[in-house]
Amino acid sequence: MLWLTAIFLCKIYASVGEIADIGTVPKGVNPTLYDSVEDSVIQLDETTFNDTVFCTGREDCSSYLVEFYSDWCGHCRSYAPVYKSFAKDIRGWNKVVKIAAMNCADPLNDVTCRANGILFFPYMKYFPRNSSDTFYGVKLRPYQSLAEMRDQLTQVILQDYAINRFDDWPNFDILGE
Numbered sequence: 027m028l029w030l031t032a033i034f035l036c037k038i039y040a041s042v043g044e045i046a047d048i049g050t051v052p053k054g055v056n057p058t059l060y061d062s063v064e065d066s067v068i069q070l071d072e073t074t075f076n077d078t079v080f081c082t083g084r085e086d087c088s089s090y091l092v093e094f095y096s097d098w099c100g101h102c103r104s105y106a107p108v109y110k111s112f113a114k115d116i117r118g119w120n121k122v123v124k125i126a127a128m129n130c131a132d133p134l135n136d137v138t139c140r141a142n143g144i145l146f147f148p149y150m151k152y153f154p155r156n157s158s159d160t161f162y163g164v165k166l167r168p169y170q171s172l173a174e175m176r177d178q179l180t181q182v183i184l185q186d187y188a189i190n191r192f193d194d195w196p197n198f199d200i201l202g203e
């Protein structure tokens with residue numbers, strides 16, 4: 027009986043799609059610039075991007091910062107350690123915003139990278155919590171300093187909060203204006 031229930035639940039889960047988290051190993055053939063064990067960066071791929079980032083209505087929904095990169099691009103390789111430190115630095119913000127990355131050099135991810143209009147690498151986009159399409163992504167800059175990255179991310183989170191005022195987010199009014 028328990029066994030049948032387990033199979034049933036698995037089927038439901040499979041039809042809902044796969045939600046990536048820290049620790050998820052991305053599918054694809056190319057090497058990635060992040061490590062699912064060591065790094066606090068969520069690695070997305072074609073099969074997880076939509077279900078993870080466009081999570082309207084789920085209780086654990088958060089905003090996402092996604093770095094679209096190419097594993098062979100020099101700028102991406104030199105930026106990866108900065109992005110890893112940034113992800114670690116703001117891990118405490120994780121209920122509000124999650125830090126993710128996707129390898130656009132991997133042929134598996136072509137459709138999603140094209141849909142996101144990625145023009146160069148690394149290309150960063152902030153997806154507000156209620157995003158339901160690539161259209162809602164806001165372009166951010168890959169700053170070298172963690173302080174600038176934090177400031178920039180804070181700005182877009184405040185805009186998101188001003189519009190949506192999610193009850194389960196901290197009250198950000200003290201930070202505004």
Ligand SMILES: *[C@@H]1O[C@H](CO)[C@@H](O)[C@H](O)[C@H]1NC(C)=O
Pocket residue numbers: 082083156190192
């Ligand atoms: C965004 O999410 C909130 C609560 O999570 C919900 O009340 C609201 O209707 C959503 N807005 C859109 C545009 O989906």
Ligand SMILES: *[C@@H]1O[C@H](CO)[C@@H](O)[C@H](O)[C@H]1NC(C)=O
Pocket residue numbers: 072073076141158159160
């Ligand atoms: C992801 O969503 C976009 C719409 O934003 C859609 O065009 C695309 O086909 C979806 N990709 C997958 C793999 O379902």
